[in-house]
Amino acid sequence: MSSNFNFNFVPWFRSVAPYIHKFRHQTFVIGLTGEGIAAGKLHGIAQDLALIQAMGVRIVLVHGFRPQVNEQLAAKGHVARYAHGIRITDSVALDCAQEAAGQLRYEIEAAFSQGLPNTPMAGATVRVISGNFLTARPVGIVDGVDFQHSGLVRKVDVAGIQRTLDMGALVLLSPFGFSPTGEAFNLSMEEVATSVAIELRADKLIFLTEVPGIRMQPDQPGGEDNPIDTELSLAAAQALLARLPGALQPADAGFYLQHCVTACKAGVERSHILPFAVDGSLLLEVYVHDGIGTMVIDEKLEALREASIDDVGGILQLIEPFERDGTLVKRDRTEIERDIATYTVIEHDGVIFGCAALYPYPEARTAEMAALTVSPQSQGTGDGQKLLKRVEQRARSLGLDSIFVLTTRTRHWFLKRGFQSVDPDWLPDARKRKYNWDRRSQVLVKKL
Structure with a gap:
């Protein structure tokens, strides 16, 4: 038993070493959907992020809260409304979003604080720091729809985030931003993660989502059962987006793909779409040759x-x-x-x-x-x-x-x-x- 374990472990560990060297001191922006937290995956993901950080990677974690806000709205007898894939945030939805964000930040900080013996977190000290790193502006009125308190990222406090990362902390961002007048805006996790990755010139943007990745020829009949395309060039990803029908909604693979394309076009060389349902998907994507999800890569010339x-x-x-x-x-x-x-x-x-x-x-x-x-x-x-x-x-x-x-x-x-x-x-x-x-x-x- 012991010798068999050694036989498997040693070559595996050696195969991982080049990736550990490669990613040390790099910056990863991780977008975790609220669905992943609702599905009970937070503790496993926190352990994997702590492990990745221990190997020298600088991490910015952006959490989503779509299902949590919808749950709060339902409890208040309020209907969730969307247009163009963006939530219409009225004053009730804004209250629900602030409540959900506070609860999730508490849960995430607790997950990174569990240094129990005989767990991957034993001996890990992960400082989680969040703050007002985002300035926002209103979405406004689009095609006659007033998005009210929904916003878009206006500015990222790059120097503040970099200083926090330099201290060895993990930066946690909620999808909230504030205007210079102190008004709060509900943002989308995907847009925040993409904007932050671009402004930080991150080495990777990674979405942990409910979709397993981009399937080969998803626009063909029966394409939803095709194998995952583990690597897409920026040009191929753009061509695929152009063929996808209709407006992209959250939970569509194309919804995440469009943000990967935006990031790649703006200089983030590698963007990934991973399933949170697979235990250890972050480790499998980052430290194993073939990966598990879809990587969009800017191949330049x-x-x-x-x-x-x-x-x-x-x-x-x-x-x-x-x-x-x-x-x-x-x-x-x-x-x-x-x-x-x-x-x-x-x-x-x-x-x-x-x-x-x-x-x-x-x-x-x-x-x-x-x-x-x-x-x-x-x-x-x-x-x-x-x-x-x-x-x-x-x-x-x-x-x-x-x-x-x-x-x-x-x-x-x-x-x-x-x-x-x-x-x-x-x-x-x-x-x-x-x-x-x-x-x-x-x-x-x-x-x-």
């Missing part, structure tokens, strides 16, 4: 895309040195032209810096990833990992269960990314017939 016939010359130029030294099996132009639809490429400023091909074997519910190549100039920048993720997405969208590679030189790179060694006899029959026994390539498989 980099394009990760399916190849076209115009890319054949660039692919040949890229792979030729690796064919010459024996790292890759030689492919001629005709073969690449014939198979160009199976290739994914990554380019920077119009120059191809990486490629990979996917050859499906549907009868065996698997596919081969072949010709994975990254230019020496961009090795170590994560291009290989991006190509792998995109190929995995393509394989998932074909309904396949796994992908495999044959390699003579890069076994360890694949092992670190979730592949496992198997005997060549594992290969689908059609691929086994083409296996070069003289080359003695190692076969590695990754379950999707």
